[in-house]
Amino acid sequence: MIxxxxxxxARILAARAKGExxxxxxxxxxxxxxxxxxxxxxxxxxxxxxxxxxxxxxxxGTVGIRMGVLAATDPAEPxxxxxxxQILANRADITDRNGQLLxxxxxxxxxxxxxxxxxxxxGSARALASIFPDLDxxxxxxxxxxxxxxxxxxxxxxxEQRQAVHDIGDPGxxxxxxxxxxxxxxALAAHVLGGAAFGxxxxxxxxxxxxxxxxxxxxxxxxDPANQGRPLVLxxxxxxxxxxxxxxxxxxxxxxxxxxxAVVMDARTGEVVAMASLPDFDPNDRPAPPTSxxxxxxxxxxxxxxxxxxxGSTYKIFTVAQALDLGLVTPExxxxxxxxxxxxxxxxxxxxxxxxxxxxxDVIVKSSNVGTARIAxxxxxxxxxxxxARLGLLAPTAIEMAEAPGVQPLFPQKNWPEISVMTIxxxxxxxxxxxHLAAAYATLVNGGYKVTPTILHRDIPLRxxxxxxxxxxxxxxxxxxxxxxxxxxxxxxxxxxSVGGKTGTADKPLRDGRGYHSDKVITTFxxxxxxxxxxxxxxxxxxxxxxxxxxxxxxxxxxxxxxxxAEIIRRIAPILGVRPAIAxxxxxxxxxARN
Amino acid sequence: MTEMVHGxxxxxxxxxxxPRWWRTIDRWTMTAVFALFGVGLLLALAASVPLAERNGLxxxxxxxxxxxxxxxxxxxxxxxxMLSPDVVRRLxxxxxxxxxxxxxxxxxxxxDFGKGATRWYSxxxxxxxxxxxxxxxxxxxxxxxxxxxxxxxxxxGRLFSFVVAVIVAxxxxxxxxxxxxxxxxxxxxxxxxxxxxxxxxxxGLGGAAAGVGALAYGASEHFARxxxxxxxxxxxxxxxxxFATNAIQEGGFFGVGVGEGQVKxxxxxxxxxxxxxxxxxxxxxxLVLFIIGLFATVVLRSLARLMRERDPFIRLAGTxxxxxxxxQAVINMGVAVRLLPAKGMTLPFVSYGGSSLIAGGIxxxxxxxxxxxxxxxxxxxxxxxxxxx
Numbered sequence: 001m002i003x004x005x006x007x008x009x010a011r012i013l014a015a016r017a018k019g020e021x022x023x024x025x026x027x028x029x030x031x032x033x034x035x036x037x038x039x040x041x042x043x044x045x046x047x048x049x050x051x052x053x054x055x056x057x058x059x060x061g062t063v064g065i066r067m068g069v070l071a072a073t074d075p076a077e078p079x080x081x082x083x084x085x086q087i088l089a090n091r092a093d094i095t096d097r098n099g100q101l102l103x104x105x106x107x108x109x110x111x112x113x114x115x116x117x118x119x120x121x122x123g124s125a126r127a128l129a130s131i132f133p134d135l136d137x138x139x140x141x142x143x144x145x146x147x148x149x150x151x152x153x154x155x156x157x158x159x160e161q162r163q164a165v166h167d168i169g170d171p172g173x174x175x176x177x178x179x180x181x182x183x184x185x186x187a188l189a190a191h192v193l194g195g196a197a198f199g200x201x202x203x204x205x206x207x208x209x210x211x212x213x214x215x216x217x218x219x220x221x222x223x224d225p226a227n228q229g230r231p232l233v234l235x236x237x238x239x240x241x242x243x244x245x246x247x248x249x250x251x252x253x254x255x256x257x258x259x260x261x262a263v264v265m266d267a268r269t270g271e272v273v274a275m276a277s278l279p280d281f282d283p284n285d286r287p288a289p290p291t292s293x294x295x296x297x298x299x300x301x302x303x304x305x306x307x308x309x310x311x312g313s314t315y316k317i318f319t320v321a322q323a324l325d326l327g328l329v330t331p332e333x334x335x336x337x338x339x340x341x342x343x344x345x346x347x348x349x350x351x352x353x354x355x356x357x358x359x360x361x362d363v364i365v366k367s368s369n370v371g372t373a374r375i376a377x378x379x380x381x382x383x384x385x386x387x388x389a390r391l392g393l394l395a396p397t398a399i400e401m402a403e404a405p406g407v408q409p410l411f412p413q414k415n416w417p418e419i420s421v422m423t424i425x426x427x428x429x430x431x432x433x434x435x436h437l438a439a440a441y442a443t444l445v446n447g448g449y450k451v452t453p454t455i456l457h458r459d460i461p462l463r464x465x466x467x468x469x470x471x472x473x474x475x476x477x478x479x480x481x482x483x484x485x486x487x488x489x490x491x492x493x494x495x496x497x498s499v500g501g502k503t504g505t506a507d508k509p510l511r512d513g514r515g516y517h518s519d520k521v522i523t524t525f526x527x528x529x530x531x532x533x534x535x536x537x538x539x540x541x542x543x544x545x546x547x548x549x550x551x552x553x554x555x556x557x558x559x560x561x562x563x564x565x566a567e568i569i570r571r572i573a574p575i576l577g578v579r580p581a582i583a584x585x586x587x588x589x590x591x592x593a594r595n
Numbered sequence: 596m597t598e599m600v601h602g603x604x605x606x607x608x609x610x611x612x613x614p615r616w617w618r619t620i621d622r623w624t625m626t627a628v629f630a631l632f633g634v635g636l637l638l639a640l641a642a643s644v645p646l647a648e649r650n651g652l653x654x655x656x657x658x659x660x661x662x663x664x665x666x667x668x669x670x671x672x673x674x675x676x677m678l679s680p681d682v683v684r685r686l687x688x689x690x691x692x693x694x695x696x697x698x699x700x701x702x703x704x705x706x707d708f709g710k711g712a713t714r715w716y717s718x719x720x721x722x723x724x725x726x727x728x729x730x731x732x733x734x735x736x737x738x739x740x741x742x743x744x745x746x747x748x749x750x751x752g753r754l755f756s757f758v759v760a761v762i763v764a765x766x767x768x769x770x771x772x773x774x775x776x777x778x779x780x781x782x783x784x785x786x787x788x789x790x791x792x793x794x795x796x797x798x799g800l801g802g803a804a805a806g807v808g809a810l811a812y813g814a815s816e817h818f819a820r821x822x823x824x825x826x827x828x829x830x831x832x833x834x835x836x837x838f839a840t841n842a843i844q845e846g847g848f849f850g851v852g853v854g855e856g857q858v859k860x861x862x863x864x865x866x867x868x869x870x871x872x873x874x875x876x877x878x879x880x881x882l883v884l885f886i887i888g889l890f891a892t893v894v895l896r897s898l899a900r901l902m903r904e905r906d907p908f909i910r911l912a913g914t915x916x917x918x919x920x921x922x923q924a925v926i927n928m929g930v931a932v933r934l935l936p937a938k939g940m941t942l943p944f945v946s947y948g949g950s951s952l953i954a955g956g957i958x959x960x961x962x963x964x965x966x967x968x969x970x971x972x973x974x975x976x977x978x979x980x981x982x983x984x
């Protein structure tokens with residue numbers, strides 16, 4: 001590298017000799033050097049800018065040529081495949097436990113046109129417009145005569161419409177098969193089934209994919225060709241489901257409630273025989289998800305699975321069952337029930353004063369908060385939490401529905417102070433769904449085996465781990481039976497079916513999470529029948545019910561959820577094949593004929 | 596004596612502002628930009644109607660917005676182009692600081708409009724995407740730093756600008772907005788190239804990129820499948836690309852006719868990323884070639900003018916701006932004709948979008964300010980060549 005000295009000494013020395021200031025010469029030198037640098041840089045940059053310009057020219061040219069090539073080729077029109085038949089019926093049906101159809105497919109047709117094949121475009125357009133009044137005739141004529149090669153006309157047409165189009169007789173009008181999902185029972189079991197929608201759409205087929213409920217959970221199973229269209233058999237019983245929904249709807253109107261949910265479960269296997277949530281919707285025309293307002297008030301919301309509510313006094317039986325199982329109390333142990341009970345800053349009071357003390361059985365029968373809280377204090381936080389967890393009340397249910405895994409019960413996450421022990425003992429300060437409650441009751445009354453809820457029909461009953469002993473389970477059953485016979489749930493006493501159960505009335509929490517409404521409640525009845533050997537567990541929950549037949553409005557579960565549950569049991573027990581135990585009407589009621 | 600010449604009497608500078616602007620501005624480029632905006636408005640009349648109907652608005656709601664924003668953008672462009680390069684530089688560096696801060700705050704204050712990427716500030720009546728405004732400011736800042744590095748005893752400006760580029764690209768990548776991040780790095784690369792990147796380094800980088808690409812193709816199945824899908828001759832007719840290809844083919848040379856296009860009803864991004872498909876379907880190859888011609892005019896004329904420019908800052912800034920502008924157009928149209936893998940990029944001035952229009956106006960305004968004819972001291976060149984040492 002040849003260095004150019006910044007101070008060509010000769011000139012500077014000459015200037016000095018003349019007595020001039022050398023700084024001016026130095027500035028001039030720097031300026032010249034700078035100019036030279038700039039010129040070199042410009043010369044180099046000129047070449048590189050030229051390269052850039054060439055690059056852009058090529059890029060634009062390539063895009064232009066490619067556009068030209070595309071414009072010159074014919075559009076890839078959807079050609080008639082040899083046979084469209086093999087894509088039909090590739091989503092399996094869904095049936096109830098008796099093989100009754102819950103969801104199936106219907107072959108409909110889509111309509112499209114290839115204007116170049118058409119003989120009389122204008123006439124066909126006019127004929128089409130008369131078959132489909134929503135089509136615009138002039139628009140069709142423009143589309144058919146504009147030199148286009150392919151025009152979509154209708155996504156889905158009925159067989160009658162197809163025949164009418166067929167009768168036009170124009171070879172340019174073509175049909176593509178479109179399979180659609182059909183729910184023949186309408187809104188029945190809508191929340192369980194969920195719904196389906198078109199996925200990717202082509203000319204000759206459209207994918208049908210599940211969007212909610214079991215349709216979504218079992219989407220792959222339903223679409224898997226390896227199953228050869230074998231139907232998915234649910235545990236639901238269509239007749240029971242229909243009865244439950246009918247009674248629940250009437251009960252909801254009678255009790256002026258804004259929503260309701262019901263679950264009927266096989267107490268041994270955990271199979272859900274009926275599951276209803278009101279208000280409901282028609283899965284054939286599933287509404288769009290709500291964008292405003294409270295999602296839990298939307299018809300799409302499945303209250304039985306997704307609705308996490310404080311379930312109130314129905315929890316008391318868990319506390320008592322645990323205390324019995326641990327041997328802390330017997331049914332006859334006397335419990336101090338002086339109300340109100342003070343604990344630190346908190347006061348716990350009963351609905352009305354039940355006197356100084358009650359037996360454990362009567363704590364359940366009369367539903368004493370104070371008594372339950374005292375029993376819970378004997379148990380303590382650790383054991384209470386562990387027991388609730390074993391009953392499945394602290395984790396999402398394992399039911400095979402798309403919505404279930406996200407439904408986390410609410411409970412004190414970090415610590416579990418004594419005040420929580422007391423409130424949780426009677427079902428406040430923790431929330432779970434009606435389905436959780438049904439599974440937990442089934443576990444308590446079926447002899448003490450853990451029940452996992454399922455929506456699928458099981459051939460072989462599964463027996464879970466033991467949660468409480470056989471004896472405790474028997475005591476729990478008799479306590480629940482006594483509650484119905486002489487306690488808070490007397491309206492549930494359906495003759496012959498020996499119903500047992502427990503009520504629960506919980507104030508609704510305010511929207512902002514601080515405190516509770518004074519006049520809005522969620523009432524729940526959790527029961528089983530027949531109580532000597534329970535076959536089914538039932539949970540009925542009403543949202544904001546008011547019973548107004550009396551002199552003042554009544555909101556407790558005993559007056560709202562219980563009569564609805566009783567009517568449901570009256571209707572479904574015969575369908576389920578539960579035999580009523582008819583009391584013999586005296587010795588002379590029947591005369592046996594014997595020869 | 597010297598005092599009398601320097602700074603004595605204040606002489607009013609030659610001719611007035613507007614005539615000088617008109618004389619020195621690149622009128623071809625400016626005309627091309629106006630034409631692009633006109634084409635954009637014409638296409639918006641077709642392409643944005645389905646969107647307006649989907650959103651339950653008046654049919655021409657988006658056209659009116661495009662007109663309002665476009666008018667503002669063109670005004671900004673003309674005003675910016677009247678500034679002197681020094682003023683542009685100062686304003687742009689200040690603007691870069693402001694935009695950079697807003698970009699940093701984006702994860703905390705921005706909205707994602709439910710699209711999964713936090714790129715916007717929402718002001719109710721309109722939303723602003725800071726990364727659009729970042730591009731011109733970033734280019735000018737980097738040009739300034741790189742030009743400073745070319746001075747005698749200048750700072751290591753290239754290193755500084757590289758650090759800035761990496762930070763900005765990183766911020767964009769976490770949004771995530773890989774398209775804009777790549778654009779920022781591309782702009783830096785082009786400026787570095789023009790500022791005199793060593794040839795050896797360029798060859799090395801090119802080789803490394805090819806090597807990494809081949810390695811990724813061999814090692815990563817996902818990457819390989821994407822490239823294979825892109826190279827495959829058959830396109831699935833049910834994808835966005837399929838619809839776009841079909842629209843271009845339907846359009847042919849002269850289009851299916853005004854308002855007859857179908858693709859705008861089936862493509863969700865017909866008014867932004869696939870506007871060229873709408874143009875091709877309704878007006879045919881003729882309009883597409885016209886649009887390409889307009890973009891080529893802007894890019895090639897600006898580059899030609901920058902070749903004569905002696906001031907390194909102006910040359911670099913102008914190059915960066917014009918390359919950002921041109922590459923956006925190439926990528927947008929390249930995706931529609933399947934020359935490039937799918938990547939969301941708007942077509943400057945043609946696609947709908949408030950932020951992108953205004954930012955485009957600023958960008959082209961700066962470009963026009965930089966490409967104005969100014970004395971390049973050619974006489975001095977001639978005389979300087981023969982000077983003694």
